Amino acid sequence: MRKVQVKVNGRDFEHEVEPRTLLVHYLRETLNLTGTMVGCNTSNCGACTVLMDGESVKSCTMFAVQADGREITTVQGLAENGNWHPMQTAFHEQHGLQCGYCTPGMIIASISLLQENPDPSEEEIREGLEGNYCRCTGYENIIKAVQQAAGQTS
């Protein structure tokens, strides 16, 4: 077992984990943060995307111990005092989700995208989200949601 110390959604945690425990399973099973999902196990679909020290990472292909000493934000840490992050609002208002299974990862990836490029073109948004699959929406409304969150549309 290995010790992992990590701050997740603003709270400090310390656990003994099996070294091969995936970060996503640590979040889901140990911390009961079930907002982050597993979709593909091969880091293609992005359902498990979280922010680590502000950068988006795929938590299904990282070990929990690799997050030692880091700060993680999941979809469940985005709202502040019950107020949604603008990206969450934008996904809702633009109908950027249907079944919603990819949505937490998609929202996190979109937030990371705008952090790196606050005023992206449509093409840059599409390229920026290539690591996140959505099977329901055909992506157009996801693109619109990112544009809304970037202040490009209302």
Add this chain to the structure above:
Amino acid sequence: MTEAPERYVGGGVPRKEDPALVTGRANWTDNIKLPGMLHMAVLRSPFAHAKITNLDVSAALEQPGVAAAFTAEDLADDWAGPMPCAWPVTEDIRMPDHWPLAKDEVNFMGDAVAVVIADDRYTAQDALEFIEVDYEPLGVVVDMEEALKEGSPLVHEDLESNESFVWPLEVGDVEGAFDQADVVVKERYIQQRLIPNAIEPRAVVAQPEPTNDGITLYTATQVPHIVRLMLSAGTGIPDQRVRVVAPDVGGGFGSKLNFYAEEILATNIARRLSVPIKWVEDRSENYMATIHGRDQIQDIELAATSEGRILGVRANIMADMGAYMQLVTPGIPILGAFMYCGVYQFGAYSFTCTGVFTNKTPTDAYRGAGRPEAAYAIERIVNSLARELNMDPAEVRRKNFYEPFDEPTTTPAGIQYDSLNLPIVLDRVLEMADYEGLREEQRRRREEGDPVQLGIGFSTYTEICGLAPSQVLASLRYGAPGWESATVRMFGSGKVEVVTGTSPHGQGHVTSWSQITADALGVTPDDVEVIHGDTATSPHGLDTYGSRSLPVGGVAVHLAANKVADKAKKIAAHMLEASEDDLEFEGGRFSVAGSPDQNVTIKDVASTAFWGTNVPEGMEPGLTADTFYDPPNFVFPFGAHICVVEVDTETGKTRVRDYFGVDDCGPVINPIIVDGQVHGGIAQGIAQALYEEAIYDEDGMLVTGSMVDYMIPGAPELPNYTLDRTVTPSPTNPMGVKGIGEAGTIGSPPAVINAVIDALEPFGVTHIDMPASPMRVWETIQAAKNGGDA
């Protein structure tokens, strides 16, 4: 209660489902943790066909953390029968026994062989390595045509043939039509095998219920009610003791319209061990052990006059069942049987489908299920007719359209379309796309020898959906009725609870059913709660597939809500001491015509009905109504699509530059949701046309075994969608509504492929199969340049 506007139906009411989903608080099956719960892992066959000569789980049982391990021999007493197939399409269909775990022989890569139960998922998965299995490989067949040849390896020796069934249909004088024809076009199309890829893998938690010796099964399914029926039949547990819950479900696309071995295994083992059992599929298991879609070979012939009038169509298809029949495997191609006539009126039609076993994952419903295949074939061959006659593809279509109608009209396949108006959707899409402008640009780019060529592709489609009429389904030997049920209850507070038998997994029923109910009862959608997906709270239902939810289930909600409104009106009349006939109901208020001061709100009525103090003599208190609705016909949404592609003739890469669609699904409940369904549907159609294919090698190994190898389009690969709608109400149901969940997937593949072929016309290309990958496009161009076929 807030004053309600006249109508919510038709408005873009924001989805009530979203708050839980965007904040990560949804209730997926994989989130469920129950006291004492153990985890199941499944050992799967690495061979496509082999005898199991030795199977020993004892070493796995010795691993720390392992509680149990089971083989077919261990569990056979728990099975009341083999896994059910509910659609034996012919009387003499050949069907293999399909057990939850393989008994002596494995028949596809991924066939379940044994299970391990352990404290956690990692331990269970690790312990699989300690199960000893000896396989003796048997002959493998993966190709349908090979499978039908004399001397081919047999997937199931005891069936004595790989041919499962032949299902014929013939209407009119087909031979005469072909004899009379000036032109006959004959083509072969391949419907490649697809992997549905709901982003949520399947997951199951089985919880034994000691109080009644029953079971509660949480499962990521589209069809909790059907799973209850099947689980009861498969285990012998009486169905009133079987509770099936579909928690939040992350997409299905048909792949969760099924009853799977793991559902029965988890149930068996939970009862044996008296603890909850959880199983969650990983993606590679999903690729092997969840159903696949399509996989047909279509030979289609069309007879026409030299003016382009279609006289007759013959379709002979082979449909790959895979190694076993899943829930509705053989019926999928038959759903298409009636649709190879498309939107064209002619007199003679024949269809034959041969169902074939191969050593591959079973096929079953995938978005559109039989109808995308049919629409593709007719829309491809009509384009070929246009090419043959040197006619514009829009004009040859127009020449053969039905005159617009809005009463049921018999088709060449002998069914009745409910309503069609093709000229208006075609005109509108031509205008939206600036068709003349596109042809002008195409001419210019062809003349200039632009390496990137423009292609314009059409599809004018209709589809059969709203799977219902129970009698028709029974006559097709379908193993479930087609009605849908709803209960609407208005509480004393004036708030409303709606119970539906539909089981949404992304379609937004909670929002749409709230809109329907709000309009009927003069409340707001927020006043309405929709309950679904749990057979304990919604005992009657037939679930969500075949674009049936709105035209069957939504209509049931509408009818039940109207029953409640009718009863409320009687109570209101009693309260106002007025005649029911003199009452008007608007904005949630009953008032006496001509004296609007005399009024009561529906909330007052609900309170009165609850307290039971002032209801008419002989009337029961309460405001609640149940409905079972079984419509008289299917519904037939239709539309016209134009796909505009740019094909780089040097690299073979195709880019969808624009996609225009005009669809008619009758009156729309929520335009935001309908547009979303069309977007996603078109995206999955483009995915089939350009990107996706499940590939097996000759040994039956699934080569595309993960998302690394199977090309799911992401945001960069897909276009924006330019959409419009026309509204032709269906005469089938009182709301006039039609389904829209599959229309995009049905309409789009031929539009895309017709566009690719159109772009390559300067090279003399007349055919390409799906997926039109860069390699395939490039090879097709090279072959055409060399004067041969690809």
